[in-house]
Amino acid sequence: MKNDDKASLKSMISNSPAMQKVMIVQALIFVLGLWGCMAIYCSDVLGKSPLHYAGRQLLWLTIGMALMFVAQRIPFGFYRDNALWLGGIAYLTLIAVLLFGTRINGMRGWFSISGVYIQPSEFAKPLFILVMCKIGCMRKKSFKTFLLLGLIAAAWLAPIMLQPDIGTAIVFLSGFIVVYWLLGGKAWHLLLVFLAAIPTGAIILWRCHYIMDRFTGFLNPELDPMGNGWHVRQFQFALARGGMFGVKMDKAAWANSYLPLAHSDSVFATIAEVLGFAGTIPVILLIIGITFIVFKISIKAGNRFRQVYIMGMLSVFAIQALIHISVNVALLPPTGLTLPLLSYGGSSMLSTFIGFGIIFSAASFKFRENEETYVNQRL
Amino acid sequence: MDEIRIFKKRAVAVLILLVLWAAAAAGAFLHYALLNREKYIKLGNKIAFRRGTFYLSRSKILDRNGIVLAWTEKYYDLSYLDLSGSNKRRTIIIDYLKEILPELLPEKISENIWLLYAGLPPHTIPKLVPLLSIYHELKITPRHERCIVAYPEVKKFIGTVEHAGGHLEGISGIEKKYNDILNGEPGEYTVMLDRHKNWIKGSWKLTKKAQPGKNVKLKLSLEDIRGMKNEK
Numbered sequence: 001m002k003n004d005d006k007a008s009l010k011s012m013i014s015n016s017p018a019m020q021k022v023m024i025v026q027a028l029i030f031v032l033g034l035w036g037c038m039a040i041y042c043s044d045v046l047g048k049s050p051l052h053y054a055g056r057q058l059l060w061l062t063i064g065m066a067l068m069f070v071a072q073r074i075p076f077g078f079y080r081d082n083a084l085w086l087g088g089i090a091y092l093t094l095i096a097v098l099l100f101g102t103r104i105n106g107m108r109g110w111f112s113i114s115g116v117y118i119q120p121s122e123f124a125k126p127l128f129i130l131v132m133c134k135i136g137c138m139r140k141k142s143f144k145t146f147l148l149l150g151l152i153a154a155a156w157l158a159p160i161m162l163q164p165d166i167g168t169a170i171v172f173l174s175g176f177i178v179v180y181w182l183l184g185g186k187a188w189h190l191l192l193v194f195l196a197a198i199p200t201g202a203i204i205l206w207r208c209h210y211i212m213d214r215f216t217g218f219l220n221p222e223l224d225p226m227g228n229g230w231h232v233r234q235f236q237f238a239l240a241r242g243g244m245f246g247v248k249m250d251k252a253a254w255a256n257s258y259l260p261l262a263h264s265d266s267v268f269a270t271i272a273e274v275l276g277f278a279g280t281i282p283v284i285l286l287i288i289g290i291t292f293i294v295f296k297i298s299i300k301a302g303n304r305f306r307q308v309y310i311m312g313m314l315s316v317f318a319i320q321a322l323i324h325i326s327v328n329v330a331l332l333p334p335t336g337l338t339l340p341l342l343s344y345g346g347s348s349m350l351s352t353f354i355g356f357g358i359i360f361s362a363a364s365f366k367f368r369e370n371e372e373t374y375v376n377q378r379l
Numbered sequence: 380m381d382e383i384r385i386f387k388k389r390a391v392a393v394l395i396l397l398v399l400w401a402a403a404a405a406g407a408f409l410h411y412a413l414l415n416r417e418k419y420i421k422l423g424n425k426i427a428f429r430r431g432t433f434y435l436s437r438s439k440i441l442d443r444n445g446i447v448l449a450w451t452e453k454y455y456d457l458s459y460l461d462l463s464g465s466n467k468r469r470t471i472i473i474d475y476l477k478e479i480l481p482e483l484l485p486e487k488i489s490e491n492i493w494l495l496y497a498g499l500p501p502h503t504i505p506k507l508v509p510l511l512s513i514y515h516e517l518k519i520t521p522r523h524e525r526c527i528v529a530y531p532e533v534k535k536f537i538g539t540v541e542h543a544g545g546h547l548e549g550i551s552g553i554e555k556k557y558n559d560i561l562n563g564e565p566g567e568y569t570v571m572l573d574r575h576k577n578w579i580k581g582s583w584k585l586t587k588k589a590q591p592g593k594n595v596k597l598k599l600s601l602e603d604i605r606g607m608k609n610e611k
Contacts, residue, residue: 046581178393184385225426237423239411253571257579258427277412284401295394304382311390315397322400329407 018300021293022360026068028290029341029356033061033349035283036267036342042274043255043262053263053344060346064353071357072364079130079358080305087131093120094159101163105336106210109163119347121160121168126355128156128172129312132179137305146189149180166204166211167335171320173197178315182308218333231334234258238269239329246276263344265336268328283342284325291318297363306362313355429572430586432565434546436523438592440537440553440561443600449527449537449554451547454498457507458518461491469493472514479506497522511577518577523547525554528601536604553597563592 041054079086093111097120102112110117132149139145153176160169177190205212213228221229221236238254241247252274259266259273272280291314298310317340324339326332338345340352411419440449457480459469476495477483480503485493495517499507504519511517525540525547527533538552546565549558566589571582597604 181393182386182389184382184389233422233426236411236419237426239408240416240419240423243412243416253427253579253582254423257571257573257582272408272412277408280408281405284405288398288401291394291397295390298390299387304386307383307386307390311386311393315393318397322397322404325404326400326407329404329411331404331407 018297018363021297022072022363025290025293025297025356026360028286028293029353030061030065032283032286032290032341033064035271035286036339036344037061039267039271039274039342040263040344042249042252043259043267043270045249045252046256056346057344057349060349063346064349067350068353068357068360071354072360074357074361076306076358076361076364079361080134083127083130083134087127087134090120090124090127091156091159094124094156096120098159098162107163107165107336109165109168116346119345121163121165122345122347122351123354124156125171125175125316125351126313126358129175129179129309129316129355130358132176133183133305133309133312136179136183136308141184141186143189146180146185149176150193161204164208165336166208167323167337170323170335171316171337174319175312175316178319179308179312182311183304214333218330231260232330234260235266235269235328235330238266238273242273242276242280244276245278246272246274249274260334264338265324265334265343266328267339267343268325271342272328287318287321290314294359297359301363310359310362313359317352317355427571428569430567430569431545432567433589434562434565435589435591437525437540437547438561438563439594440557441594441596442604443596443598445596446601447528448533448597448601448604449525452524452526454522454524455504455519456494456522457496457499458488458520459485459493459495460516460518461493469516472516476507476510476517479503515577521545530601530605532607533601533604536607553595557595560595561592564590566590 037054037057040057041050044050044053097109097111100111101108102110102117104110104117109121110119131152135152136145136149139148153173157169157172160172173193177193181190205215214231217224217228217230218232221232223229225233234254238259241254252270255262255266255270255273259269262270268280268283271283294310294314298307298314301307301310320337320340323332323335324337324343327334327337338348340348436453437451439447439451442448457476459472461469473483473485473495480496480499483495485495488494499519507517507519511519523542523546527537536552538549538554538556540547540549540554542548546562549555549561554561566585567587569584569586571579573579
């Protein structure tokens with residue numbers, strides 16, 4: 001191809017509506033990432049080194065952006081063709097972390113490598129959705145396909161529940177439900193999932209007392225305000241203190257002293273205390289904005305596999321974000337889930353960027369098709 | 380084509396569900412941040428803030444010639460509040476503390492409180508402070524001790540004091556007679572407490588300055604006081 005042709009092609013690709021949408025989403029997720037760095041700084045502003053976590057998060061944000069561009073450059077065909085291999089590797093890491101992982105806050109969910117903690121369940125999310133899409137698209141719509149997908153999802157959920165990381169398990173389960181729904185699965189199949197979830201949930205509540213305590217604390221925090229109701233209470237107080245426009249950064253007492261893991265599990269409440277309602281609602285609007293634009297991208301993605309992957313991965317991102325926000329506004333009991341792109345944590349940040357990179361790779365079908373047409377015309 | 384239509388319809392349903400969920404979360408946020416803000420701020424402050432009073436160190440009692448007969452010394456004690464009732468945890472913490480305080484000798488002073496060390500050496504306090512936020516069972520508490528010259532007759536004449544709400548109060552003798560002068564006016568403060576009732580660093584605020592007490596100079600000399608017994 002001549003240099004002129006390359007330049008015209010590049011210009012055509014960057015000016016295509018799909019690419020413009022991709023670039024808008026990239027800008028929005030970068031803004032969310034920066035917002036997160038600010039929130040993390042606020043969560044430790046009264047501590048000895050407030051830049052400790054915020055500085056690291058900025059580093060993860062930079063690396064994440066780079067990884068997103070790399071994942072975007074890899075043709076989606078590679079992900080599609082190697083979905084089972086990639087998924088298999090991710091699944092093995094979930095098993096391995098149970099055997100060789102490090103326990104933090106009562107959860108065996110991290111590999112510790114030279115002081116760096118890697119959470120494999122975070123990296124498994126985009127690959128789990130890829131596996132679900134691959135198998136779902138390969139087979140006909142039938143009850144057998146539902147059973148197969150359900151069994152695979154259960155196999156992925158099991159090691160996560162054993163860590164135990166119930167919050168992440170809920171996100172994986174939601175991913176399975178959304179993907180199966182988007183693949184055109186029957187509604188009554190999904191009803192079976194909900195029916196199966198009732199006894200499973202009851203067993204979990206019976207076996208894991210801490211989850212039961214969280215539930216009772218959530219339902220009636222006044223009953224035990226210094227014990228089970230403590231976290232829910234602190235979320236409510238942090239939101240109230242923030243009010244409309246927030247408190248001064250150096251007065252963010254709740255974020256610095258009371259909120260549990262203010263830089264990760266409670267980052268939304270931290271932002272609410274510092275920036276108030278006016279400064280926090282944009283976070284929700286940005287997440288909805290990203291969801292809406294990526295939804296538009298998915299509609300134009302070309303084929304079913306790409307569409308379902310884009311929408312499935314997007315739903316996992318949005319559901320996790322909404323669970324985190326709901327916990328922080330005392331609408332759901334505490335789950336320990338991070339807010340993607342905003343909460344502190346390299347694994348969460350990098351896996352979210354990789355997930356978006358694969359979404360953008362899937363979205364690039366249209367302009368690669370244009371690229372082929374264009375090249376053929378020129379030749 | 381049919382599949383694309385189904386996908387679009389179902390994706391829109393997912394999208395609507397997510398938007399409704401986000402709206403519900405925004406509504407709950409609005410409830411706490413604006414609509415019922417005052418109620419939750421009051422509740423939060425009730426749990427977090429504590430008011431307290433404090434006195435400056437009790438002043439001295441001097442004899443006619445300016446010899447100090449009674450004075451106050453401040454000590455810091457390390458104690459262990461048994462929250463979990465676990466002997467294993469207590470042993471682990473005590474073993475760890477022995478690296479800083481080798482002569483640690485725990486003494487049970489009530490059902491769940493152990494006095495680990497009375498009168499901490501000043502150089503050990505900065506090493507112990509970081510441990511307080513890790514092991515919530517540990518407390519460093521200040522203690523004022525009234526000292527009187529080592530003559531029994533003078534001790535009897537000066538009288539005794541007792542601890543009352545973090546300060547000393549005269550209960551007999553000269554200590555009682557001049558109690559208000561020696562104590563001065565109490566100061567007031569507010570402080571934020573964490574879940575384990577520990578003070579949150581940097582949250583202590585002075586709301587009223589304490590006025591120091593005045594030294595009391597007696598008309599009698601040390602010898603006069605000692606001689607009072609002999610005269611009797």
